[in-house]
Amino acid sequence: MEQPWDYLRHNDPAAAGILDALANDRTLEDIDRARILTAVDHAAHDLEIRQRLTAELTTLGSAAALHPSGLRTLPGTRFATHNMLAGQVRLGRVVPTANSALMRAGDFGIDHDVLRTSLMVIGPPGSGKTRSLAIPIVEHLALASLAGKASLVVIDPKGTDFAYDDWFDITIDPLNPTHGFSLFGGATNADTAADRLTAALLPPNVSDDKAYFKDASYNALYDCLAPYHAAYGAWPTVKELLALLRASQSVHDQVKAALKGTPGAKEWKEHLDNRVRQSQGSHDPAASLVERLARLDRPALRKIFDHQHRFEMRDINRPVRVRVAIPEADYPEASRVLARLVVSQFVQTASAPDTNRRIFKGLVIDEAGRYVDDYVARGVQKVRSNNAGIVLLTQTLADFPPDVRPTIFGSTGCKAVFGGVDPETADHFSRWFGDEWITQNTVSRGQTSSITYDDRTIFTRRSGHSEGHTQSVSSRRVERARWTPSDIITAVPPGHALMALATSDGNRVGPMLVNLRN
Structure with a gap:
């Protein structure tokens, strides 16, 4: 029987023999099998990885290629049934109905290819969208990360819905700052850093007559970041960046002094001088940017952004599990800025040409309507081709800004709606499910x-x-409509959801009624 590691038999028959023995070991856990097969697949294309894998197989056997956390599985009883080799998670069971006569009863699940098209989940409070859908998906991606197949970022507005021990390698919580978060997402140049920060801080949509101020804000940020990075090889702290934007003479002088002897120092100094002239005008176009950035200049939040151990979004290109707790009760506006930073940086990183396409990169956003703008909505389509996807959970379509709704609804390939939603949302889904x-x-x-x-x-x-x-x-x-608005509101039982799925190659199935409690 042909095996994925047959390419090793000629150059390294000992390693191939170890893999043969592991394949026949019935006591091996599913995560171990998935992790080792993933490592074998990656090693086929990289000599250095292959040599390291061979050494670990020889000395560690089934413990080879462990996740950096050292975990081989998640503790406790699993919330859902997972097929780790296929990258699938079972969510429930299809219920045949008169509205979907062609659907047969059977297990219902999704895989990474389905998640690549992104998933929108809408249900009123208490409908079970977090417990029935989000938690099993998060659990699956956390397991897939241990197997080297995925990375995961979760935005947890309540701070408790996804707070499971050992599910995450990094928890970013302003109220308990054990890890920090990079304002600039691991950007390596000032142009990218300014773009990422401006996109998160400023309103997503402005009228044509005000577009100038948004562009000028970006330019002002670049005028500060580029000289600072050229002088110190690092990015400024929140306080330093605010001082630069406010054209503080002492801070500008310090940067200019540090630029002496640096290639292009004259040009960088001109950028700083340009920021000074801009700030002294009758209408500083960067004033809004300064005010929004000032919301992050709080003691608890500074501990996050200036932390010694900061998570950088580019790290999603390796198997990492991250939870971002949003303390909205304590810092409502600043928390929203933090969440927007996380979401926009994920889209920018996952859609970049140099992203790691070998692993699936997942972002789960609870209360997504608060944090998604038009830039992110359009980015949902871009991340698909780079093996990434977004799960958006919210209570109603009305949570999204009016100008964002058509884009975000059309961009997400998979949909799930629970009973009891508002009539406008039900009507939108009814029309999208189509007629028969x-x-x-x-x-x-x-x-x-x-x-x-x-x-x-x-x-x-x-x-x-x-x-x-x-x-x-x-x-x-x-x-007639497959599912009328009235059907969606009143005929979907508790613990059930109407779901329609899509794959990355354009195949679609549904809508189907799924019992998520089964």
């Missing part, structure tokens, strides 16, 4: 006539008078 052709039968028997749709009696009528016992049947094809 059904048979309408009209049967007349003596004094009564009835209309049935696909053997379901819908209406019975009694005529004024009739003679005899004649019967006539007429049929015609009519078009």
Whole structure:
């Protein structure tokens, strides 16, 4: 039987033999099998990785190629059933209904290829969208990270929904700052750093007459970041950046002094002088940027952004598990800026040409309507081709800004909606699920006539008078909604969701009713 590690038999028969033995070891955990097979696949394309894997197989056996955390699985009982070799998680069971007559009962799950198209989940409070969908998906991606197949970033607005021990390598929490977060997402040049920070801090949409101020804010940020990075080879802290933007004479002088002897020092100094002239005008176009950045200049938040051990978004190109707790009750506006930074940096990193396409990169956003703008909505389509996807959970479509709704709804390939949603959301999903052709039968028997749709009696009528016992049947094809807004609001039972899926190559299935408690 052909094996994925057959390429080792010629150059390293000992390693191939170890892998043969592991393949026949029935006591081996599913995570171990998935992790080792992933390492074997990566080693096929990289001599250095292959040599390291061979050495570890020889000395460690089934413990080879461990995740940096040292974990071989997650502690405790699993919330869902996972197929780690196929990258699948079981979420529930399909329930056949008259609205989806072609759907058969059976297990329902999703895999990484489906998640690449991104998933929108909408349900009212208490519907179970976090417990039934988000937690199993997060658990699966955390396991996949241990297997070397995925990286994961979770935005947790409540701070408790995803707070599971050992599920994450890094927890970013302003109220408990054990790890920090990079304002600039690991950018290596001032142009990228200015773009990432401006996109997160400034309003996503401005009128044409105000677009100048947004562009000028970006230029002002670049005028400060580029000289500082050229002088020190690092990015400024929040306080230093605010001082640079406010054109503090002492800070500008310090940077200029550090630039002496640096290639291009004259040009960098001109950028600083340009920022001074801009700030002294009657209307400083960077004023809004300064005010928003000042919201991050709080003691607890400075500990996050100036932390010695900061998470940089470019780290999602390796198997890493990150949870970002958002303390909205303590810092509502600043927390929103932090979440927007995380989301925009993820999209920018995952859509970059140099991103690691070998692993799946997942972002799960609870209360997504607060943090998604048009830039992120359009980015959902870009990350798909780089083996990344986003799961967005919210209570209603109205949580998204009006100008963002069409883009974000159209960009997400997979949809899930729970019963009890508002009429506008239900109507939107009903139209998206589409119509179907059904048979309408009209049967007349003596004094009564009835209309049935696909053997379901819908209406019975009694005529004024009739003679005899004649019967006539007429049929015609009519078009009706697969799921009407009323069906979505009232006919989806608790613990169930209507789900439609898509794959990265454009195949689609659904909508189907799924029992998520099964």
